[in-house]
Amino acid sequence: MLPDLVAEESAPPRRPALSPSRAGDFKQCPLLYRFRAIDKLPETPSAAQLRGTVVHAVLEQLFGLPREERVLSRAQELVAPTWERLVAEQPALATLLSGGALDSAGALLGGYFELEDPRRLEPEACELLVETELPSGVLLRGYIDRLDVAPTGEIRVVDYKTGTAPREIGEAKALFQMKFYALALWRLRGVVPRQLRLMYLADRQSLAYTPDEAELTRFERTLDAIWQAILRAGRTGDFRPNRSRLCDWCSHQAHCPEFGGTPPEYPGWPEPDASDESLVDRAD
Template identity: 70%
Template sequence: MSQSTEVSEPTAEPVARRRPALSPSRASDFKQCPLLYRFRAVDRLPEIPTKAQLRGTLVHSVLEKLFALPMPDRVPARAKELLEPAWAELSAERPEWSELFADDKPEQVDKWLESALKLIDSYFGLEDPTRFEPEACELHVEIELGSGVLLRGYVDRVDVAPTGELRVVDYKTGAAPREIGEAKALFQMKFYAVVLWRLRGIVPRQLKLMYLTDGQSLAYTPDEAELLRFERTLEAIWQAILKAGKTGDFRPNPSKLCGWCDHQARCPSFGGTPPEYPGWPEPDAGEETPIDRAD
């Protein structure tokens, strides 16, 4: 009598689940308007980027590629050569971005690319990239604080001096902001400063914002006590997010920034109705998009 055996089907590899994390953009969203945070991080509602936002993403890509070149090659002429291939690469990765230009004439697209080139030219007026070597560009950073909050983000550039001092650099493709915009930008930079401080045990010597539209720089020097207070602020934001996440009670916070929001039709402050709350997101609500990082 033969003995039969059962052959089990191969089991699929478990999908790696990333822990929910806090990014500078999503933390800033929650501070600005908890409902905006929900729409972006929980509901994951699509948003149509503007051509100005795409231009910012393109400029960031060109500058990243520029710093991948040997130092003597980081000149305006080479940056210009990188522009169109960088846009071809980005639009291939995100075909929906190209659709924004579907009704444009070729000369209009050329004009848009030329506007990006002007921002890159402005960058060269702020510093000479042939004179230094950054430690990293578009650096992904992640750290879990002692309280259990997981912080995650992308830093445009990290420079390390021969003495070991850190400089955190962020490119902004808009003009130097007024008070509200400046506070938002510094919030982002302090977020990165906290992460790098906890990762390396070194308080960054300088946080530098480079505004390419008008060729201005804003430099800020944090200290350890300030970063400790800011770390507590991030922990409080995360606890508030978790509390709202349990019930779905993400309330709108109307402000002058509502005029730039894609979600007014769903916002109770404008007579709209949010979609049914889907529950707290898994695997992750903290990932930043290229548009976030170029804002």
């Protein structure tokens, strides 16, 4: 059963938390954070996002199979039924992904198999929800694509990226996300992950990073500062736009003052979780 791309209306409210995607939104543009986390303005997923969602779901299923079945042909067989199941749960997605895009999902899986052999791995968890409260009271919440734990206890965090390896801005965003997960795991388990691994399936590149306690302590202060800034904006409704070249990809220009738009009336700081991530966020 694939999780919904949007939260179900019947889901009980959860305490507001900070996720990697929503923290990144606020850093990029406070008004974008408001549109997504508070106003919850609808966004139509792109074909690339949906393809990434399918690939992530297939890789999760792959590690649920016996080792001998974790081969490329079996992974590619899972693409079509995974997409069909997603559409059955959310019919509005049916027209958003073409057969060619599904074929390219199979090609991305081929890129994954060039980077590693899943028959040699036994992850502790896939699509793992991590949630922890920092000493300052900030609640962190996020989903880790894969968590590997060695017999000696060393932890590796793995994140699949279905795009190409990024340039400077994209790389900083990806590293921010991975440090978020590393900090959450450190606070939960008392162990700093040995490795943060980013796997870029489109161009068959793998990047690895080793954090340390001092760096994660500094990063914790960064997240504290972001959350305090969010709370200040939440009290007043003053979520200001921050125009940048990333605006070219924003779905909300019609509501943005930078483009002659008017935001909806501010509804106030929400009681439900203001920072939950959708499946599309996690598929990045």
